[in-house]
Amino acid sequence: MPNLTIHFERPATWAETIYIHYWNAQHGSAASTWPGIRMEAQGNNWYRCQFVGVNALHCVFNDGHGKQTADQFRSSNGWYDANGQWSATKPAPRKPIAHSSTPVSRSVVSHSPSLAERADFREETIYFLLTTRFYDGDPTNNFFCRDRIEFNSAGQPVDPHWRGDFKGLIQRLDYIRDLGFTAIWITPPVENRSGLDYHGYHAYDWTRIDPRLESPDATYQHLIDAAHARGIKIIQDVVVNHSCQYGIRGQVHIDHLPIKYYVPHGSEPGRVNHGPYQGNLGNYAWENRDDIDNPLAPAWYQERHSRDPEGIEPLIDPKTGETIPKAGYNPGRFFGVDAQMLDPNWYHQDGFICGGDWESTNPLQQKHLAGDCIDLATERPNVKEYLINAINRYLDMGVDALRIDTVKHVERDNLLEYVNAWKTHKPGLFVFGENLVKGYGWGDLGGGDNGPSQIRPWWYTRLGDDPRNPESGGDSGFPQLDFGLFSTFRDTVSKGTYAGTAHILGMDWIYGDVTQLVTFLQNHDVGPDNDFKYRFKGEQWMAAAAYNLIWTARGIPCLYYGEEIEFMKGAPQDIEGERDTLSQTGRAYFGDHLSDDTIATTQAHPLYRHIQRLNLIRRAIPALQKAQMTHLAEWGSGMRFVRDHAASGSFAVVGLAIGSAQQIAIDGIPAGIYRDAVTGAELHSDGHLSFSVKANSAGIYVFNGPGKIGDDGVYLR
Ligand SMILES: [Ca+2]
Ligand SMILES: [Ca+2]
Known part of the structure; x- marks a missing residue:
């Protein structure tokens, strides 16, 4: 009967009770319940646990007091030391780390495991797309946001912001698979509300999928199932930090006047002319042209929600006593938020972020990021319960991994409560975060950084409490997008050189587990040129050399949609000028390159072939993963x-x-x-x-x- 003995060395900052939580144990009882089995102290900070009749398991070590390691897999007896390294024999007492020793046995290539067998996310490579901008499979769910509508020369609105959808994505999963990617990161699919919400980062209801993404035969569940059938994992993007400016349906309301009563200067009630918005700016796709349907809105609001679609009947603004609609009446009452009136059960009370706040921990984490990003009181039990339970349901539907937005805007230990709750709900779950930094991001460790460690990527990958000593704590199990490496691309591959790359890689030790970072050349917010604003502008060979590095260096490579054909090369990633529309940006609609007529040309592009082969090579060589x-x-x-x-x-x-x-x-x-x-x-x-x-x-x-x-x-x- 096989036995497995696992040893664990307690990191200095951990409590003295050590547990091992395990799951998917082979030939034994399947899983423990959190926090797991208490390990037996062996002296000198070493702990032990023996599993009888088991030859392999997945596990997480924890101290029952909030500290835990990343997910582990072990198929032989092992010692896991306080530096996060496994050994087959008990490590000698601490000494400087020697160069890698001569390997014992050498296997050749990995086989191609099924999706269920792929427990280590480092085996994946990621294709990141904005669902609404990728491929339109159902024009009946298309929708124009109020802002930045594009008109053709005949004055007709074109290129609806909500255009791509799950149906289209399902139709083009084979394209992504052919390119060699095994995971897709999609923008937040939950229901949104904002003047510009096609990207999903202004959530209004975390418990519902936005209907503008779904079709009757292409729901979120259909997408997850269709991806899994092709061996592709789904990474759901999740915003914890903020809600939209309307509140959260059924949970909390934020005071507004109904937008159908808004009349700009120089216009008249019922005469607004703005593409699909005719008569007023209320949601044109809803029967009564209102913008929210929150049952927590006051009675006067709900009464108008259910009637007066034209927005022309007199309405008294309860805040000022003035009667609307009235041309030029305070736009802030329709599109703004009164930070003094927010419900403290749900929202922080510190106002909006301004200039000096961006490199300062407390305001960065307590103030509202923008007018349509209202800072949730993430430390409150009701907020935690709502968000954690909402996302658990998607994990139950089969979502394979989570990407957490705006990480630095939530205090680390607070955010880890969410991350660890989801990992407990779905053992083995891979969760990574976005902590946007332009520069090395070493915080208090120097490197010309003007921000503290507590808002930098490495801090969230660790559990320690010393901002000057990453090794004061072990791996948090919450890797981040590698903005440090990304930032160097401005001065390296964008200039046709690797000079400086060794400098950033020499700091790999600051991360909890550097091999779990998600690496990239660009994304929907940033690009590696000048002031980090544009789709990669460099020569094609520079991009090829960048991918060679990203696919062979440590980390999990992530490609942003369209990079494979230098799509919108040099365009700003996001709208920049006063009158820009999406088609002028890096978020342009990609579907024209994926139609039956064009897809062969797309797939013949030199970078498409390049990335396809890099994926093939990386998948075959575990060391590269x-x-x-x-x-x-x-x-x-x-x-x-x-x-x-x-x-x-x-x-x-x-x-x-x-x-x-x-x-x-x-x-x-x-x-x-x-x-x-x-x-x-x-x-x-x-x-x-x-x-x-x-x-x-x-x-x-x-x-x-x-x-x-x-x-x-x-x-x-
Ligand atoms: Ca559509
Ligand atoms: Ca916050």
Whole structure:
């Protein structure tokens, strides 16, 4: 009968009771209930637990007092030390970490596991899209936001903001699969309310999917099921920090006048002319043209919600006593929020963020981010209960991972309550966060940072309480989008060099588990040029070299929709000018490149083929997915490093060349046969390896590797 013995070294900041919570145990009882089994103290901070009749399990270590590790998987006896490293034998007492030792046995390539078997999210690569801007499968759910409507030369409104939908996404899942991605991150699908809410970040009801995304035969459940049927995981984007400016349906109301009574200066009641909004600016798709249907709105509001669709009957503003509709009457009563009148059970009471607040922890976390991002009292039990339960339902529907928005605007330990509640509800759940920083983001550790550690990405990946010492706490199990690495791309790949990359990678130790970070070249908010505002502007070969780095370095690669064809290259990521519409931005509608007539051209693009092959290579080599980077050297036009994943026996030497061909040399690696996944070249090493890499290509020499993976393209060759 197999037995599994797990040892755990208590980090200094943890309580002295240690638990192991486990699930998916093979050939044993399936799972423990949180916080799990209490481990037996062995002295010198080591704890032990033996599982009889079990040969593999997933687990989380915790102290029952709020500290916990990331999810772990173990299939043999092991010692998990306070630095978060597994060993097959008991580690010697603490000493400086030596270079990676000679690996024992070396496997070749991973097989292709099914979705259910893929418990480690580092095996995935992510395609990120704004559902409304991707592919329109059902024109009947299209909807124009009030703001930024685009008109054609005939004066007709075109390009509805809510255009792409689940039906279209389902129809194009095979496109994403063909490109090689195994996970899709979609923008928040819950019901929204705002003058510009097509992106989903202004939630009004977390318990409902926005009807503008669904069709009768293409609900959220249909999307999840269709993705799973293709081996693709769904990552749901979740906003915890704020609600829209109307409150939350059925929970809390924020005072407003109904927008159908708004009449701009120079206009008349019932005569507003604004594309699909004719007569007034109330929601044109709703019978009574109102903007909210909150049962907590006052009686006078609800009465108008259910009638007077024209917005022309006299209504007394209860706040001022004035009668509307009246041209030019205070727009703030329709579109603004009175921060003094917010319900303290649901909202913070500190007003709106202004200039000096952006690098200061308390105002950043307690004030409202914007007029339509009203800061929730996230520490209150009612807020926690509402948000946690709402998202649990989507986890039950099959959502595989969560991406948390605006992380730095919620205090870390408070936010970890949400993250850990979801991970407890769905053991093994991968959750990562967005902590936007332009720069290295090392906080109090220097690097020219003018903000404190407590609002920086690394802080949220850790459990310690010392802003100057990341190692004061272990891994929080809440990795972040790698804005630090992203920020360096402005000065590296955008200028055709890797110079400076080693500097940022040399700080990998500050993160709880750097191999879980989500890496990217750009996204819907930022791009790696000048002031971080534009879709990547650089030459195509620079982008190719950037992807070579992102796909072979530590972290989980994430591509923003359209990058595969340099879509909207150089455009601002978000609306910039006073009159910009979405079609002038990086959030333009992508579906024209995915139609039956155009998709072949899209799939022939050199970067499409490039990313497709990088996904193929990464999926075949566990070291590229899971190992840290060692033996790192970088010299501007080239770099090399080792990815050594002892647990799977996968070992790869990577050489990268940007701008010109490079000769790569490395010492101190295991002797044996190495095969390049890019060229298929085979080399014998006696501890030294030397090889050449063509310009903007990569050499990926895998110990006992399978040889060439995929076909040569313009860059990988
Ligand atoms: Ca649609
Ligand atoms: Ca907040």
